[in-house]
Amino acid sequence: MQRRTRRILWWTGGALGLFVAVSALVHIPAVQHVMGWTNPDGSGACPFGHGAPRVASDTPKAARPGPVARTRPALGFTLGATTRAQLASWATQHAITCTPRRGATLLECLDVPATLLAEHGAALGGTTAWFELDDRGVLTTVKTLRRATGADPVARAFAATELALTTRAGAPAIADGSAAPEVLASGAFRQATRDYRFADYRALLRATNLGDGYVLTESYTAL
Amino acid sequence: MGPGASLKCASSGKNAFATYGADAFVAVNKAIFAEVTAELTANGQTNLGDSFSRVTDFATFEGRLAAFLVFAYGGPTSITYTDGKTYEGVQDMRAAHAGMNITSAQYDYFVANIIVPALTKSGVPMGDVSSCFAPLVVDASVKASMVGQ
Numbered sequence: 001m002q003r004r005t006r007r008i009l010w011w012t013g014g015a016l017g018l019f020v021a022v023s024a025l026v027h028i029p030a031v032q033h034v035m036g037w038t039n040p041d042g043s044g045a046c047p048f049g050h051g052a053p054r055v056a057s058d059t060p061k062a063a064r065p066g067p068v069a070r071t072r073p074a075l076g077f078t079l080g081a082t083t084r085a086q087l088a089s090w091a092t093q094h095a096i097t098c099t100p101r102r103g104a105t106l107l108e109c110l111d112v113p114a115t116l117l118a119e120h121g122a123a124l125g126g127t128t129a130w131f132e133l134d135d136r137g138v139l140t141t142v143k144t145l146r147r148a149t150g151a152d153p154v155a156r157a158f159a160a161t162e163l164a165l166t167t168r169a170g171a172p173a174i175a176d177g178s179a180a181p182e183v184l185a186s187g188a189f190r191q192a193t194r195d196y197r198f199a200d201y202r203a204l205l206r207a208t209n210l211g212d213g214y215v216l217t218e219s220y221t222a223l
Numbered sequence: 224m225g226p227g228a229s230l231k232c233a234s235s236g237k238n239a240f241a242t243y244g245a246d247a248f249v250a251v252n253k254a255i256f257a258e259v260t261a262e263l264t265a266n267g268q269t270n271l272g273d274s275f276s277r278v279t280d281f282a283t284f285e286g287r288l289a290a291f292l293v294f295a296y297g298g299p300t301s302i303t304y305t306d307g308k309t310y311e312g313v314q315d316m317r318a319a320h321a322g323m324n325i326t327s328a329q330y331d332y333f334v335a336n337i338i339v340p341a342l343t344k345s346g347v348p349m350g351d352v353s354s355c356f357a358p359l360v361v362d363a364s365v366k367a368s369m370v371g372q
C-alpha cells in the first residue's frame with residue numbers, strides 16, 4: 001500500500017470511528033438529559049431527529065414560555081386526545097366525505113354540515129375541515145374554511161367565535177381589523193384577524209373578503 | 224404584458240409594479256415565504272403540507288415566485304433576484320401546480336392566510352390591495368389554473 005493511500009485510509013477510519021463514538025455518546029440517557037435532548041414524555045431523544053415521534057400534548061402544559069390557555073377549544077374536538085378512529089366514525093355517522101392526504105396524517109373533509117361545526121356559535125355552511133394527526137394518530141390541529149356570498153353571516157360567525165375563544169381560552173394576543181359587515185364589504189381582501197397565542201395552544205381566526213365572496217377561516221393547534 | 228398589468232392602483236392610477244417598484248415586490252415575496260413558513264411550523268401544516276412537502280429547492284421557488292409576481296403585475300418578463308440569479312417571470316401556473324390536487328378550499332385558505340397578510344404586513348395600503356392586487360388572485364380563470372391540477 002502506498003503511503004498516500006494508507007494516510008487516506010487512516011484519516012477516513014479515524015473520522016468514522018469518531019462519528020460512531022459521538023453518535024453513541026449522544027444516545028446515552030445521562031448525556032441526553034444534560035443536553036436537554038428529551039422527548040415530551042421525558043425519555044431521551046435522538047438529537048438528529050431519528051425516532052423522535054411527533055406527538056401532541058394531551059394535557060395543557062407549558063411547552064413554551066407564557067401562560068397556558070384556560071381551555072383549548074377546537075370546535076368540539078379535543079386536541080391531543082381525539083383519535084383517527086373517532087374522526088373516522090364521526091365522518092361515517094354524518095355521511096361526510098373525508099380524503100386522507102399526505103400519507104394518513106391529514107384528513108380533508110368536504111361539505112361538512114354547518115351544525116356539526118357550530119360549537120363556537122358559528123353556524124356557516126360551505127365548510128371544508130382539515131384534521132392533522134400526529135404519529136400516534138392523535139389530533140393536533142383542526143382548520144376550517146367556511147364560505148358565504150354576503151358579509152353578514154361571516155361577520156356574525158366571526159363575532160360568535162371571537163367571544164367563545166376569548167371566554168374559553170383567554171384574550172387574543174393580536175386583534176387586527178374590524179369584522180363589521182360594512183368594513184369587510186368595503187373592498188376585496190378586507191380582513192379581520194384574532195390571533196390567540198398561549199404556551200400550549202394557538203387559535204387563529206380570520207374573516208376575509210375574497211372578492212367573489214367572504215370566508216371565515218379558523219385554525220386550532222395544540223402546542 | 225402580465226395579466227395584472229391593466230389593474231390600476233387607487234392611490235396612483237398606475238399598475239402595481241409602476242406604483243411600488245421591484246423592492247416592494249421583493250418585500251411582499253419574502254413576506255409570502257415568511258407566512259408559509261409560519262403556517263408550516265407554528266400553526267400546523269394541515270392545509271398546505273400536502274403540497275409543500277414536495278418542494279426540495281425553496282431558494283429557486285422563492286426566486287420564481289418573485290419573478291412571476293413582478294411580471295404578472297406589470298413588471299419586466301425576468302428579474303435578477305436578491306440571490307443574484309435571473310428568474311423568468313412568464314410561467315405556466317397549470318404546469319407549476321400539476322399533480323398537487325389543490326382544492327378550491329385550499330386555494331381560498333392560502334389566499335386568506337398567506338397572500339392577504341403578506342400584502343398588508345408589507346405596508347401596501349388597503350385601497351391598493353383591493354384595487355390593483357386582489358382582482359388577479361381572485362380571478363376565476365387564474366384560480367382554475369391552479370386548482371384541481
Ligand code: HEM
Pocket residue numbers: 270271274275277278279280283284287288291292314319320325329330333334338360369
Ligand atoms: C395566489 C395563488 C398562487 C400563486 C400566485 C402561486 C404561484 C406559484 C409560482 C409562481 C410557483 C413557482 C413555479 C415554479 O417554480 O415552476 C409556484 C409553485 C408552487 N406552488 Fe403555488 N401559487 C399559488 C397558490 C398555491 C397554493 C394554494 C398551493 C398549495 C396549497 C401552492 C403550492 C405550490 C408549490 C408546492 C409549489 C412548488 C412546486 C415545486 O417547487 O415543486 N401554490 N406557485
